[in-house]
Amino acid sequence: MPEIDVELQSIKNRFGIIGNSPALNYALRVAMQVAPTDLTVLIMGESGVGKEVFSQIIHSLSARKHNPFIAVNCGAIPEGTIDSELFGHEKGSFTGAVDSRKGYFETVNGGTIFLDEIGEMPLGTQARLLRVLETGEFIRVGSSRVQKTDVRIIAATNKDLLELTQLHKFREDLYYRLNTVPIRVPPLRERKEDIPLLFRKFAIDFAERYRTVPVQLTPDAIELLINYPWRGNVRELKNVAEQISVLSQQRVVNADELRKYLPEQQLMNLPVLAPHPEKQEEFSSERDILFKLFFDLKKDVNDLKKMFFDLLQHPETLFQRSGFSVEAASHPDHHGQPSMITGGNSPIIIRQPQQEPFQAHEKVEESLSISEKEKELIIKALRKHRGKRKDAAMDLGISERTLYRKLKEYNIHE
Numbered sequence: 001m002p003e004i005d006v007e008l009q010s011i012k013n014r015f016g017i018i019g020n021s022p023a024l025n026y027a028l029r030v031a032m033q034v035a036p037t038d039l040t041v042l043i044m045g046e047s048g049v050g051k052e053v054f055s056q057i058i059h060s061l062s063a064r065k066h067n068p069f070i071a072v073n074c075g076a077i078p079e080g081t082i083d084s085e086l087f088g089h090e091k092g093s094f095t096g097a098v099d100s101r102k103g104y105f106e107t108v109n110g111g112t113i114f115l116d117e118i119g120e121m122p123l124g125t126q127a128r129l130l131r132v133l134e135t136g137e138f139i140r141v142g143s144s145r146v147q148k149t150d151v152r153i154i155a156a157t158n159k160d161l162l163e164l165t166q167l168h169k170f171r172e173d174l175y176y177r178l179n180t181v182p183i184r185v186p187p188l189r190e191r192k193e194d195i196p197l198l199f200r201k202f203a204i205d206f207a208e209r210y211r212t213v214p215v216q217l218t219p220d221a222i223e224l225l226i227n228y229p230w231r232g233n234v235r236e237l238k239n240v241a242e243q244i245s246v247l248s249q250q251r252v253v254n255a256d257e258l259r260k261y262l263p264e265q266q267l268m269n270l271p272v273l274a275p276h277p278e279k280q281e282e283f284s285s286e287r288d289i290l291f292k293l294f295f296d297l298k299k300d301v302n303d304l305k306k307m308f309f310d311l312l313q314h315p316e317t318l319f320q321r322s323g324f325s326v327e328a329a330s331h332p333d334h335h336g337q338p339s340m341i342t343g344g345n346s347p348i349i350i351r352q353p354q355q356e357p358f359q360a361h362e363k364v365e366e367s368l369s370i371s372e373k374e375k376e377l378i379i380k381a382l383r384k385h386r387g388k389r390k391d392a393a394m395d396l397g398i399s400e401r402t403l404y405r406k407l408k409e410y411n412i413h414e
Contacts, residue, residue, distance in 0.1 A: 007032070015053055018201050019194030023186035027054070034181045035061035040133060042118075042178045043156040045185030048235035051156040054183060055114040058154055067111035070104055075120035082125050084141050093142020105138050105149045112152045118178065119159040119170060126171045129153075133177050153178070188230040188237060195226050198234065202241035213251045215244050220255040228262060375410045378403070382412070 008028055011017070017028070034041055035058045043051045052071055059069045077085055084094075088103030104113055115121070121129070132138050133153060137146050155178045164170035188195065199217065207214040217225065230236055243261050244253060381392040393403040406412075 011057060015057060017050075017053065018198045019191055020197075021186065021191040021194050023184075023190055024194065027183050027185050028057070030181070030183050031057050032061060034058065034183075036063065038062075038152055040152070040178055040180045041154045041183060042161075042181070043154065043183045043185060045156075045158065046187045046233055047158045048233035049185040049187055050234055051158075051185055052114065052116060054185060055112070055154045055156065059112040059114075059152075062112070062152070064111050064152060068108045069112045069114070070108050071114040071116060072104060073116045075117040079122045082122065083128065086125065087128060087138045087140055089141035090143045093140075097142070100140075103138075103140065105132060105151055106147065108151055109149050110151070112154060115153060115155045117157060118155040119157045119161055119164055123169075123171065126174050130171065130174045130177060133174075188233040192226045195230075195237065196222050198237055199225060199241055202238050203245055206242050206245035210246060212245065215241070215248060216252050217258070218252060218254040221253050221258045224255045224258055224262075371410075374406070375412065378406055378410065378412060 008025060011028060011032065012019075017024075031041075031054050041055075041058060043054050045051050055071065056069070059065060072086070074082065083089075084097075084101065084103065086103050086105055088101050088106055089097050091097055091100045115129075128138065132149065132151070136148055136150060138149060139146055161170050161175050161179075165172040165175050188198075196217070200214075203215045206212075232239070240261050244258070247261075248257060250257060377396065378392070381395050382389070385391040385395065389403055389407075390400050393400040396403070398406075
């Protein structure tokens with residue numbers, strides 16, 4: 001066996017890692033190679049794949065292994081206190097800060113900080129973290145004194161940080177600074193050959209804990225276990241193994257018994273639910289409704305195209321449907337006579353349908369004189385208030401003196 005494989009197996013035994021899939025072995029080798037350096041590492045993988053174990057491996061194989069190691073879940077710390085947790089604060093810097101406090105970057109100086117779920121970190125804290133990565137400097141909350149720290153940062157995420165940068169939810173400069181050495185931990189569904197080994201290990205561990213006989217799986221149960229999607233990865237598999245070890249009355253579990261402990265929604269691989277035969281017009285999801293709308297829209301567009309081409313070839317159809325009569329003619333006339341269009345090889349006359357004669361009426365222009373409008377309003381106000389000039393002036397929004405002047409100017413006698 002090559003020396004690197006011996007070292008790799010030693011690391012697996014030390015940290016309780018089960019599996020021999022190529023993707024898992026590659027991720028472990030990268031962690032072992034980058035551990036002796038001080039490079040920043042970004043561990044990527046779905047929830048439950050064991051990202052924190054990789055951070056512990058990197059720290060234990062580095063020159064900082066005798067110094068502190070701390071794991072911080074960025075998504076579990078409230079946004080208002082994460083700066084204080086990481087960088088510390090001064091007394092009186094905010095409500096409740098009765099004493100000064102050191103942050104993790106100060107207390108773990110010389111060691112390693114594992115920032116789990118880095119994608120949940122607020123943008124303001126991201127800017128502070130970027131300064132630590134670039135210069136090793138930080139400032140406590142409520143302080144103006146710059147302090148130095150020598151901390152190695154290992155970050156982990158179950159999100160696509162590059163996509164978050166495009167949505168302006170994660171700093172692009174911080175992403176490239178963290179992504180110096182990326183390590184991708186494969187999900188359990190990409191390690192199918194490791195699933196039976198992991199289940200057997202968990203079953204033995206739980207049998208020892210609960211003092212029972214270890215659970216064994218039949219071949220059909222192993223096949224079901226391998227093809228199950230495992231959204232929760234190793235964590236979900238461990239939970240299922242514990243449930244079966246405690247609750248199952250049988251020590252040899254077949255596929256039917258195993259299904260009782262697997263969520264039904266993950267057992268179904270159908271992309272769309274089929275409609276009930278008696279309710280063909282009802283749809284099981286919004287996606288089905290959208291599909292129907294798209295198909296209906298496509299059908300309408302095709303119908304419009306067909307009608308348009310028909311009109312190009314037979315334009316007389318449009319006018320006949322509108323009440324016009326169309327006939328061929330060689331000498332078109334205007335001024336009330338039939339109109340002519342060309343269609344095909346000969347002109348086409350369009351005769352308008354008979355319409356009832358209408359009486360012409362004279363349009364009277366409304367006067368736009370300001371003085372006439374003003375006079376009209378004054379007369380209406382006086383009539384409204386029965387000649388009481390004081391009340392009429394208040395209603396018009398002018399003084400009584402102005403009203404007297406306007407009455408004289410327009411020669412109004414009310």
